[in-house]
Structures are given as structure tokens and as C-alpha cells.
Amino acid sequence: MLSVLDLFAVVSFPTIDPIVFSIGPLAVHWYGLAYVAGILIGWLVARDLLRRPNLWPNGTPPATVEQIDDFILWVAIGIVAGGRIGYILFYDFAAVAANPIRAIQVWNGGMSFHGGFLGATLAMVFFARKHLVPLWSLFDIVASVAPLGIFFGRIANFINGELWGRPSDVAWAMAFPTGGPFPRHPSQLYEAALEGLLLFLLLQLLARAFKALRHPGRITGVFVTCYAAARIFVEFFREPDPQIGYLFGGWLTMGMVLSLPMALVGLWILARSGRMARTSA
Numbered sequence: 001m002l003s004v005l006d007l008f009a010v011v012s013f014p015t016i017d018p019i020v021f022s023i024g025p026l027a028v029h030w031y032g033l034a035y036v037a038g039i040l041i042g043w044l045v046a047r048d049l050l051r052r053p054n055l056w057p058n059g060t061p062p063a064t065v066e067q068i069d070d071f072i073l074w075v076a077i078g079i080v081a082g083g084r085i086g087y088i089l090f091y092d093f094a095a096v097a098a099n100p101i102r103a104i105q106v107w108n109g110g111m112s113f114h115g116g117f118l119g120a121t122l123a124m125v126f127f128a129r130k131h132l133v134p135l136w137s138l139f140d141i142v143a144s145v146a147p148l149g150i151f152f153g154r155i156a157n158f159i160n161g162e163l164w165g166r167p168s169d170v171a172w173a174m175a176f177p178t179g180g181p182f183p184r185h186p187s188q189l190y191e192a193a194l195e196g197l198l199l200f201l202l203l204q205l206l207a208r209a210f211k212a213l214r215h216p217g218r219i220t221g222v223f224v225t226c227y228a229a230a231r232i233f234v235e236f237f238r239e240p241d242p243q244i245g246y247l248f249g250g251w252l253t254m255g256m257v258l259s260l261p262m263a264l265v266g267l268w269i270l271a272r273s274g275r276m277a278r279t280s281a
Contacts, residue, residue, distance in 0.1 A: 011174045011183075018160045031110075034156035035080070038149025043072050045145045045204075055213045062137035071127050075142065078123030079116045079149070086115010090254060091241050110162070113150070113231075114258045120146075136216035136273075143223035144203045144213075150227075151196025158188035165190075165237045179239075187238040194230040199223065217273035225266030228259040235259075 020028045046068050050061045063071075088096050088103055090112050096102045124142060128135040157163045164176040165185025173183035203219055206212040212219050232255075240246055240253040247254060 011172050013161065013174045013176055015177070016159045029156075030159045031153075031156040034152035035076075035149065038152045039072065039076055039079075042142075042145030042148045043068065045148070046141050049141065049144065049207065049213070052208075055207060055211060056137070057214050057216065062134045063131075063141070067131055067133060068141070070131075071138075074123045074127045075120050078119035078121075080111075080119075082119015082122070083111035083113070083116030086112035086118065090114065090258065091244060095243065111153075113153075114262070117262075134216065136220065137213070140207075140213055140216060140219040143220040144207050145200070146223060147196045147200035147203065147227075151192050151200065154188045154192035154196060158186060158192070163188055164239060166239050168237075184239070185237040187234055190234045190237060191231070194234060195227050199226050199230065202226065215273050215277045217269050217276070221266050221268075221270030221273055223266070224269060225263055228263035228266060231259045232256050232263070 016030075018029055018031070020030055020033060022028070047065050049055060050063060050065055050068060053059045053061055056062060084103075087110055092102070120142065121139075124138050125135065127133065128138050161176045161178055164179045165187030167173075167182040168185045169183065170185065172186065174186055175181060175183050203223060206222060207219055212222070235253045235255045236251070238253070238255070240255075244254050246252060247257060
């Protein structure tokens with residue numbers, strides 16, 4: 001039987017329980033599994049890259065497989081802590097200031113990619129210094145697999161019926177259970193495709209076919225620049241967080257503001273990598 005929401009939508013939203021399964025009071029959510037899947041599959045791909053000496057400068061991988069195994073815990077903590085703190089600071093500060101316990105209520109809000117990016121970056125800096133791993137190559141390893149986490153995370157957002165897009169009449173628009181009786185862009189799927197799957201395939205092509213890992217920072221620069229560009233593009237279709245809304249002119253969002261400096265940093269990284277390559281040539 002069709003629901004009221006389905007009557008407004010062009011495509012019916014595939015209702016999926018956000019909880020995968022429960023064991024007593026313990027509930028396993030798709031969102032949590034998305035993080036686990038992104039980190040574990042990314043770890044496997046990173047291990048494969050390190051086992052291919054011909055991909056690296058002077059035929060020498062910058063780290064051992066064992067070091068990357070140890071690094072997983074560091075980056076997982078950085079992503080989760082940074083993602084949550086970033087969401088609070090960028091999107092939910094007023095609510096948390098009024099009710100501090102909300103900071104640990106991850107079901108109220110969620111995670112910020114930009115915060116997770118900063119948290120992961122700090123984890124990489126500390127790990128590289130502690131284990132004497134070349135920092136830019138470590139950045140490249142993580143950047144080459146980071147889109148996997150983005151892909152699974154956005155799919156989880158879609159399953160949860162959150163972070164939906166702006167009202168639309170496109171043929172694939174759908175009404176989300178929490179989005180009111182209006183068909184909307186499934187912007188989570190746009191992000192999963194652009195920032196996740198396509199960006200992952202591009203980075204793997206550059207790393208494996210074009211040997212971009214031989215130039216430390218190049219993969220990182222492409223990832224940061226392309227992610228920021230894709231995020232800014234999708235923000236034109238994504239509904240802004242209700243507690244913030246549009247920052248200017250009915251189109252500028254916090255996601256755009258945070259992504260613009262990220263794009264500039266990515267371009268700087270690419271320029272730096274190019275200069276280093278010319279110097280060592």
C-alpha cells in the first residue's frame with residue numbers, strides 16, 4: 001500500500017531499518033557498519049599498494065604492512081573524534097552549548113567530513129613522526145583509499161533517510177520520511193557517486209597506471225581538490241542543516257564555506273608536488 005509520502009514522490013524511498021540487528025540492548029546501525037567497512041576495505045587496499053614497490057619513489061614503499069596495520073587504530077580515532085568534534089563546532093555549537101550532554105548524543109546530528117578530515121590529518125602527522133614514516137607518502141596512502149569511507153558513509157546517510165536534498169521535480173526525486181511531503185534530490189547518492197566511487201577509481205588509476213605515488217603529495221592534492229569541488233557542486237542540490245540554513249543569498253551553505261579553503265589547499269599541494277618533482281628530476 002502506498003503511503004502519503006509516496007504519492008508526492010516520483011520514486012518511492014526504499015524504507016530500510018537503520019538498525020541492522022539487535023542483541024538485547026545492543027543495536028548495530030548501518031552508520032556504524034559504514035565506518036567499519038570503509039576503514040577495513042581501505043586498509044586492505046593500502047596494504048596492496050605497499051606490496052607493490054614499483055609504485056613508490058626509488059622502488060621503496062614508505063612504510064611496512066605491519067606499520068599500516070598499527071596505523072589503522074590511529075586513523076580510526078582521528079576520524080571519529082574529529083568528525084564528531086567538527087560537527088559540534090561547525091553545525092551544532094549553540095545546541096551543545098545549551099545542553100552539553102548532546103555532545104555525546106551522536107544520534108542528534110552526526111559527523112562532519114571536514115572535522116574527520118582534520119582529525120585524520122593530525123593522526124597521520126603524529127604517527128609519521130613517531131614511526132619515522134615519510135609524511136607526504138602517508139598522506140597519499142590514506143588519500144588513495146579515503147573515498148571508500150565517504151562512499152559507505154553516504155550510503156548509510158541514504159539508508160537513514162538523512163541529509164537529503166532540496167525539493168525537486170527530477171524523475172528520480174523521492175520523498176524522505178523526515179523531509180516532509182516533497183520529492184527531493186537524493187543528494188546522499190550524488191555524494192556517494194562523486195566523492196566516493198568515482199574519486200576512488202580516479203585515484204587508483206593515477207596510483208597504479210600513472211604511478212602518481214612516485215611523486216609524494218600528488219594523490220593527496222588530487223583527492224583534496226576533487227573532493228572539495230564535488231562537495232561544492234553537490235551542495236547546490238543538498239538541503240542545508242536546518243539549524244544553520246543558508247549563509248547568504250539563498251544558496252551559500254556551510255559545506256561550501258568549509259570546502260573552498262580545502263580546494264585551495266589541494267591546489268597548493270599539487271603545485272608543491274610538481275615543484276618537488278622538477279627539483280628531483
